[in-house]
Amino acid sequence: MKYQTRKKALMLLADGTIFYGKAVGDKNGTAFGEVCFNTGMTGYQEIFTDPSYFGQLMVTTNAHIGNYGTNSEEVESDAIKISGLICKNFSYTFSRAIADQSLEEFLNKNNLFAISDVDTRALVSYIRDNGAMNAVISTEVDNIESLKEQLKNIPSMDGLELASQVSTKESYYYGDENSSIKISALDIGIKKNILRNLAKRGAYIKVFPYNASFEEMKAFNPDGYFISNGPGDPEPLVDAIKTAKDIIANDEVLFGICLGHQVIALANEISTYKMHNGHRGINHPVMNLLTGKGEITSQNHGFAINREEAEANKNIEITHVHLNDKTVAGIKMKNKKVFSVQYHPEASPGPHDAEYLFDQFFEMIKVKVN
Structure with missing residues (x-):
């Protein structure tokens, strides 16, 4: 054990429930956020x-975290986006040929507070039963009443707009500028692997801030449009919803992932709602209703679109359904070149069953171009 004596720590949920553990490393700390859990066995970095996890305290259900270290290439943004980490066993040593540092070093460089030795099985079971809620992790184990008061001031994720805090401040380009296909992407929390998947299929992408208008995106003269994943409640994203409406009205090719999927639904007057505890993991089963085939998918979302409203909307066809709870996992617009999914076809981490969706996007673009 690297640290023979580690500081006591706790996790205090908004309803007053407490789980005890120990601080990772040798520092004091406190972090607030909505507690959520991810069931993935790998891919912690x-x-x-x-960016979709911005503002959340992450509980990892895998028993060992940090055992394969970190690699500078395996990141989905420029920095850690979770608010804090809760795990069972934290590995201070690691074994992996391509790792360039330990997870502890990675967390310290990003100034992230983490606690371990928590009964994560009991914690996840509690969240499943009682729903996602705000929480605090801290070494201030003797100041519980003070932590309770501070926790009251943390805003609920329901109604919270967070895309502006993770989106790019200025537009930028990605990919080969000599590519024949150009895509305008709205960044409301975009993952790097989405851009990699677009670029490797021959696209030159211009990435726009969360509040960019259709006119701004159109000025790039793109062949297709994309709306990314991201954190928080989709309903406050009035600019993104307006942009999606304008893209659709102009009969453009449009693809949306996760938060982008919800924005496209809202642009079609389909409401969204906060889920009991959300979907977060790399083995979620989805049925493709168009092909009749099942897909194992990577998911990360705490909101979903209203299925009854989607079924009643004459312009919408439900294309994918989550097999665990029958929530809508994908839609497309009838008589429009618009579709979206409530999961991550780019994976990272996760399976690649759904990578065909990027190919589908490019096929739609090529039909339009030709």
Whole structure:
């Protein structure tokens, strides 16, 4: 054990429930956020840097975290985006040929507070039963009443707009400028592997801030449009919803992932709602209703679109359904070149069953171009 005596720590949920553990490393700390859990066995570095997790305390259900270290290439944004980490066993040593540092060093460089030795099985079971809620992790184990008061001031994820805090401040380009296909992407929390998947299929992408208008995106003269994943409640994203409406009205090719999927639904007057505890993991089963085939998918979302409203909308066809709870996992617009999914076809981490969706996007673009 690297640290023979580690500081006591706790996790305090908004309803007053407490789980005890120990601080990772030798520092004091406190972190607030909505508690959520991810069931993935691997991919912790990609999860921690995914902008969709901004403002959340991450519980990892895998028993060992940190055992394969970190690699500078395996990130989904420029920094860690979770608010804090809760795990069972934290590995201070690691074994992996391509790792360039330990997870502890990675967390310290990003100034992230983490606690371990928590009964994560009991914690996840509690969240499943009682729903996602705000929480705090801290070494201030003797100041529980003070932590309770501070926790009251943390805003609920329901109604919270977070895309502006993770989106790019200025537009930028990605890919080969000599590519024949150009795509305008709206960044409301975009993952790097989405851009990699677009670029490797021959696209030159211009990435726009969360509040960019259709006119701004159109000025790039793109062949297709994309709306990314991201954190928080989709309903406050009035600019993105307006942009999606304008893209659709102009009969453009449009693809949306996760938060982008929800924005496209809202642009079609389909409401969204906060889920009991969300879907977060790399083995979620989805049925493709168009092909009749099942897909194992990577998911990360705490909101979903209203299925009854989607079924009643004459312009919408439900294309994918989550097999665990029958929530909508994909839609497309009838008589429009618009589709979206409530999961991550780019994976990172996760399986590649759904990578065909990027190919589908490019096929639609090529039909339009030709």
